[in-house]
Amino acid sequence: MTITLNVNGQNHQVDAEPDTPLLYVLRDDLELNAAKYGCGLGQCGACTIMIDGKAALSCVTPLLVAEGREITTVEGLGTIENPGPIQQAFIEKQSAQCGYCIAGMMMSAAALLKHNPKPSDDDIRSALRTNLCRCGTHMRIMAAIKRASELMEQAAVPAATNRSAG
Amino acid sequence: MRFLRAISILLTLAVIAAVGFLLIGWRSEIPPDNQAANAQYPPDLVAKGAQLAAVGNCIACHTEPGQEAFAGGLPVPTPFGTLYSTNITPDPETGIGRWSEAAFVRAMREGVDREGNHLYPAFPYDHFTWVTGEDNKALYAFLMTREPVKATAPANDLVFPLQFRPLLVGWNLLFLREGGMQPDTSQSEEWNRGRYLAEGLGHCGACHTPRNAFGAEDRNHHFGGGEAEGWQAYAINASSHSPVPWTVDSIAFYLRNGWHELHGVSRGPMAEVTGNLGLLPDSDIRAIATYVASVMGEPSPERKEKGERLTRSFGNGGANITTAALDENKASADLSGHPGAAIYGAACATCHESGRPQPYGGLNFALSTAVNAPNPQNIVNVVMFGLPPGDGQPSAVMPAFGNTLNDRQVADLLGYLRARFSDQPAWTGLTDLVAKTRSGEYPVTVLASDGIERAPKNVGAKE
Structure with a gap:
């Protein structure tokens, strides 16, 4: 079947079977390689993306359910030249060791920060409990998410000031 | 006047x-x-x-x-x-x-x-x-x-x-019927001990027996299935919908471990129960199992035969599973065009047809009480909210699909599971039920799959 996928704000025409995992389409057809293939069973979190602003596991998401939804991958959080606040925070805090889990961690963090801009440690642990890291950089990941929260707040303040001034 | x-x-x-x-x-x-x-x-x-x-x-x-x-x-x-x-x-x-x-x-x-x-x-x-x-x-x-x-x-x-x-x-x-239990002398000491624990302090019937208009247990449907915290407490009498009939051994194993290879893992409020029972000696667990199995009674020859067939196909830690065994459970009607088939293929089959042993592999749905039960609430809950992992210990885990699937897609998937893996009539009103579960209009308690750490600490309770 041919379906239209909206990924990071852009529409793509994709020709694939309806039960193809979304992860395969993102990586193989759209060449968006941020989301990783880890376990293929929805248990490790390396393939986490956002669907309509909520964290979802792309390795167990059938392509057909993605039609008409807004899909976000790490490529949608910023670029190498102009990283977004979550990417900036993960760089600042040097949260990646091998890095394989980090794209998934960032997407779970992005979904968390969307509805909870000032998460507590418990909130972060709870939101990221399905993202596994084998290197043990959890404390740096926690620090990065707190830092991202600060960066997003700082970014939001001038805008708010402008609005009240205008 | x-x-x-x-x-x-x-x-x-x-x-x-x-x-x-x-x-x-x-x-x-x-x-x-x-x-x-x-x-x-x-x-x-x-x-x-x-x-x-x-x-x-x-x-x-x-x-x-x-x-x-x-x-x-x-x-x-x-x-x-x-x-x-x-x-x-x-x-x-x-x-x-x-x-x-x-x-x-x-x-x-x-x-x-x-x-x-x-x-x-x-x-x-x-x-x-x-x-x-x-x-x-x-x-x-x-x-x-x-x-x-x-x-x-x-x-x-x-x-x-x-x-x-x-x-x-x-x-x-x-x-209220005050007064202690009168032992049934026609039954064994073990049975009487199990009855004392299950009907007394264990209060199994508080969830597993339906309630009347006054909120009291309906004695005519003892253990006939009730509900708790947004979950169905299955019938644990003769009307049990478990595809493989329970036995004293399987009940005892399930209560002791929180899972059984032919029945799956306990979750929802039952996970708290099996988590807690870890403190009990084997003899008490066995006594409860003896009593509950006797309430369930001897299964009909047809149920027994079906149970034996499923056990041959799926027992032994999954080692017996073959393609033939899986095909045997395909409904005779062709379901390949069913709107839930593709969702099942990509989202469920990788774990649920993997043959990996319980409690970490997915249970084959041919064995699932949830798919065979008259009320689909439990499988709605598990699809939407998954089985969150327990803290600091190995546990069953399943991803939540609430963010991935919309209400109609969950309904399509469940319709497919019901048609393919059970011989029961189709569920009705699925989309509405999913919507109410999602919105919280029908509240559901979601606990980590281990439910409770061993008493006296409960999940997340401060020590």
Whole structure:
């Protein structure tokens, strides 16, 4: 079947079977390689993306359910030249060791920060409990998410000031 | 005149009835015992009480997740409004720190607190009335040696006129059968022990028996299936929908471990129960299994035959699973065009047809009570919310699909599972049910798959 996928704000025409995992389409057809293939069973979190602003596991998401939804991958959080606040925070805090889990961690963090801009440690642990890291950089990941929260707040303040001034 | 006389007679009768009601129901205050919480209790009695509290699953209702153990405050939604569980730590002001043992025993047997107020039967004193004096003594010693916590539960929010506690006298007259258990001499000692635990402190029927309009258990449908915290408590009598009939061995294994290779993992409120039962000796677990299996009775020859066939295909830790075994469970109708087929293929089959052993692999749906049950609520809950992993210990885990699938897609998937893996009639109203579950209009308690850490700590409770 041919379906239209909206990924990071852009529409793509994709020709694939309806039960193809979304992860395969993102990586193989759209060449968006941020989301990783880890376990293929929805248990490790390396393939986490956002669907309509909520964290979802792309390795167990059938392509057909993605039609008409807004899909976000790490490529949608910023670029190498102009990283977004979550990417900036993960760089600042040097949260990646091998890095394989980090794209998934960032997407779970992005979904968390969307509805909870000032998460507590418990909130972060709870939101990221399905993202596994084998290197043990959890404390740096926690620090990065707190830092991202600060960066997003700082970014939001001038805008708010402008609005009240205008 | 005749009209006025009729009114006055009615009024008089009403007043007499009300006064009579109050007299029958009136319970005196038991004087406070200011030494109760400071008294010394023998350690072995406290240890026995800990086991018994685990059987009673006291902590599940008397603790709010993330808060202090036994300090109460958990909202318990009922058809009559919301009740809040009480603080049963030995705090003298807000808990039971001034309760004598006699006051504790009266609460367990009659559902009346120390001050003489009737308690609501969400507290299952209709079961606890069976608990022996010896066991109450141990439970009392256990609770009085917990850390006292100052905590007052919010006021109950009940529909009028149920705030008026003396009304419970009527409920008790109708539904409370006081007095201990009379052993059934035609049955074994093990069976009688199991009955005592399951029907008394264990209060299995509080969830597994349907309730009538008064919120009391329907004795004509004992263990016929009920609900708890947004989950279906399956029928555990002859009308069990488990594809493989339960046996004493499988029930005992399930209660001990929280999973069984032919039945899957316990989750929802049952995960708390199996988590707690870890404290019990094997002999008690086996006794409960013996009793429950006898209530279920001998399965019909057809059920037995089907169960044996499924066991041949899926037993032995998944080692027997072959393509032929999987094909055997395909419905005769061609389901490849079913809108749920592609969702099942990508989202479910990788784990649920992998043949990986329980509890970490997905259960083949041919074995699933959830797919074969008359009410789809449990499988809706698991698809939407998954099985969150337990903290700091290996546990079953399943991703939540609530963010991935919309209401219609969940309904399509469940329709497919029902058509392919059961011979039961299709469920109706699935999309609506999924929408209500998603919105919280139908509230569901979602716990980590281990449900509860071993008593006396509950999930997330501070030590």
